[in-house]
Amino acid sequence: MDEVALKMTNVNKSFGGVQVLYDVSFDVRAGEVHALLGENGAGKSVLMKTLMGVHRPDSGDYIVAGKHVRFNNPTEAQRNHVSMVYQEFGLVKYLTVAENIFMGRLPSRRGMIRWGYTREQAVGVLDSLGSDVPPTAIVGDLKVADQQEVEIARALSYDPVVFVMDEPSSALSYDEIGHLYELINTLRARGVAMVYITHKLNEVFDIADRCTVIRDGSIVGTYDISALDISTLVEKMTGKKVSAEIVREDIYKKSKANIIELQNLEAREKGKVLFSDVNLTVGKGEIVGIAGQIGAGKTELGKTIFGALPKTTVITGKMIFDGEEIAFKGLNPSSAKKMGIGFVTEDRQAEGMITEQSVLFNTILPAFHRVTRGFVIIGRLARDMVRGIIKDVALRPPDPNRLLKFLSGGNQQKVVLGKWLAAQSKLLLLDEPTRGVDVGAREEIYDVVRQQVREKGLGVLLFSSDLREIMLAADRIIVMRLGKITHELLPHKTSEKQLLHFVLGEEEEGEAAGNKKE
Numbered sequence: 305m306d307e308v309a310l311k312m313t314n315v316n317k318s319f320g321g322v323q324v325l326y327d328v329s330f331d332v333r334a335g336e337v338h339a340l341l342g343e344n345g346a347g348k349s350v351l352m353k354t355l356m357g358v359h360r361p362d363s364g365d366y367i368v369a370g371k372h373v374r375f376n377n378p379t380e381a382q383r384n385h386v387s388m389v390y391q392e393f394g395l396v397k398y399l400t401v402a403e404n405i406f407m408g409r410l411p412s413r414r415g416m417i418r419w420g421y422t423r424e425q426a427v428g429v430l431d432s433l434g435s436d437v438p439p440t441a442i443v444g445d446l447k448v449a450d451q452q453e454v455e456i457a458r459a460l461s462y463d464p465v466v467f468v469m470d471e472p473s474s475a476l477s478y479d480e481i482g483h484l485y486e487l488i489n490t491l492r493a494r495g496v497a498m499v500y501i502t503h504k505l506n507e508v509f510d511i512a513d514r515c516t517v518i519r520d521g522s523i524v525g526t527y528d529i530s531a532l533d534i535s536t537l538v539e540k541m542t543g544k545k546v547s548a549e550i551v552r553e554d555i556y557k558k559s560k561a562n563i564i565e566l567q568n569l570e571a572r573e574k575g576k577v578l579f580s581d582v583n584l585t586v587g588k589g590e591i592v593g594i595a596g597q598i599g600a601g602k603t604e605l606g607k608t609i610f611g612a613l614p615k616t617t618v619i620t621g622k623m624i625f626d627g628e629e630i631a632f633k634g635l636n637p638s639s640a641k642k643m644g645i646g647f648v649t650e651d652r653q654a655e656g657m658i659t660e661q662s663v664l665f666n667t668i669l670p671a672f673h674r675v676t677r678g679f680v681i682i683g684r685l686a687r688d689m690v691r692g693i694i695k696d697v698a699l700r701p702p703d704p705n706r707l708l709k710f711l712s713g714g715n716q717q718k719v720v721l722g723k724w725l726a727a728q729s730k731l732l733l734l735d736e737p738t739r740g741v742d743v744g745a746r747e748e749i750y751d752v753v754r755q756q757v758r759e760k761g762l763g764v765l766l767f768s769s770d771l772r773e774i775m776l777a778a779d780r781i782i783v784m785r786l787g788k789i790t791h792e793l794l795p796h797k798t799s800e801k802q803l804l805h806f807v808l809g810e811e812e813e814g815e816a817a818g819n820k821k822e
């Protein structure tokens with residue numbers, strides 16, 4: 305199993321005179337899961353894209369299965385059984401699942417596309433990763449997790465010898481990650497060389513054999529997982545000594561007034577209950593975490609508060625925002641924004657931002673009234689404000705004029721968050737806000753959020769399937785499962801394990817895990 309399937313040597317890459325990869329050498333063995341780790345902007349995606357022929361390296365030597373290669377484009381790479389699941393989705397939203405999987409190479413006979421056969425093939429690939437997404441569904445109608453599975457299925461359909469996954473799990477629920485792990489184990493047994501990029505370090509210990517850490521475009525080192533612990537790993541990634549636990553404000557102060565209060569909230573779409581019996585409050589200056597799997601109803605609840613569900617959804621119950629009862633009839637995202645509700649979504653590609661525009665443009669969009677007089681944008685005001693935000697969210701590079709598409713994934717997410725902070729929201733709804741954000745940046749983001757919350761009396765509802773995130777960031781935790789609130793917990797009186805049991809609906813184990821802790 306020690307045979308090297310992929311060997312990259314002395315890869316250098318710069319964009320417009322700015323070097324982002326310095327003499328990077330990296331190899332992956334057949335039948336190995338090799339985690340590629342590093343902070344946002346370290347160069348992970350760019351490195352693998354030079355292999356795929358998405359980016360042309362300035363120099364570098366590539367060997368796949370013993371042969372020197374240099375792919376000019378992804379099609380060429382895929383034909384040679386090197387495929388990649390990209391961090392940003394490359395799916396065509398108005399085409400079907402099957403069309404997306406076999407894009408550019410739909411099976412045909414005598415000039416006719418064999419649709420039946422194509423669908424069968426698609427089902428075959430989807431099956432192998434435990435996905436039941438129908439091949440005839442339009443990709444744009446699918447939820448993010450399903451789109452991610454289609455993305456994986458497409459890469460898999462090239463029968464890869466080298467299989468690169470750039471944050472494949474960030475949009476997946478526990479069950480779906482379980483399927484992904486099974487798939488990875490199957491591919492491992494088949495001798496496929498896998499590169500696994502992730503910011504969830506527990507996954508590294510779950511499935512990787514070795515890992516390579518990259519920092520500021522240079523390799524820090526390659527390590528056997530069995531000889532590594534998590535704090536050493538974080539240290540290698542950040543270059544700084546870290547304390548494993550964030551110091552939590554030890555006294556939980558209950559706030560005086562509520563920014564929002566939900567009473568017996570229920571939403572139905574075409575007779576299907578999205579969630580029901582939701583009663584909760586968020587105090588001014590409080591972060592309430594909603595923990596639950598993808599599909600528990602968290603996103604729907606967030607969208608209800610933001611007025612972003614389709615008009616056909618029937619919503620009953622009461623919502624009191626900043627002391628006033630809000631009628632759901634008149635509520636829509638723009639009226640919600642005006643009231644001071646901000647929504648940071650999980651799907652930053654589709655909803656959060658305009659990648660063809662600059663950081664400056666994207667940040668001032670929701671805060672327009674603060675930098676305009678009449679219809680004129682006051683350039684200086686805008687720039688000052690954006691500089692403040694860039695500093696607050698520790699954007700890298702700190703350049704207001706950079707187009708969003710040239711930022712790394714995690715830094716794009718910081719821009720999304722920054723723009724809502726700029727809009728001076730009273731209540732922030734954060735839906736999987738640190739998806740794709742590295743550990744260092746994640747803590748920076750929590751710090752920003754916490755500071756705003758305490759200083760400005762902002763309320764936050766944090767919806768997350770990442771339990772560590774909930775444990776670290778929330779003052780109070782509400783567990784949602786299958787559209788209902790099942791538990792309310794305090795993070796300092798709960799273990800992550802107990803929370804996981806509750807999220808999965810394993811009450812007894814959860815209680816047991818709780819008792820052990822006392």
Ligand SMILES: Nc1ncnc2c1ncn2[C@@H]1O[C@H](COP(=O)(O)OP(=O)(O)OP(=O)(O)O)[C@@H](O)[C@H]1O
Pocket residue numbers: 319324342343344345346347348349350351391700701709710711712713714715740742
């Ligand atoms: N097309 C591009 N043009 C110019 N600069 C780019 C481009 N793509 C990436 N960069 C820059 O290259 C550096 C490395 O980016 P890369 O996307 O590889 O980071 P990453 O390690 O994948 O980070 P993340 O974890 O946030 O995805 C960053 O400084 C980024 O701003």
Ligand SMILES: [Mg+2]
Pocket residue numbers: 348349350391470712713
């Ligand atoms: Mg990346």
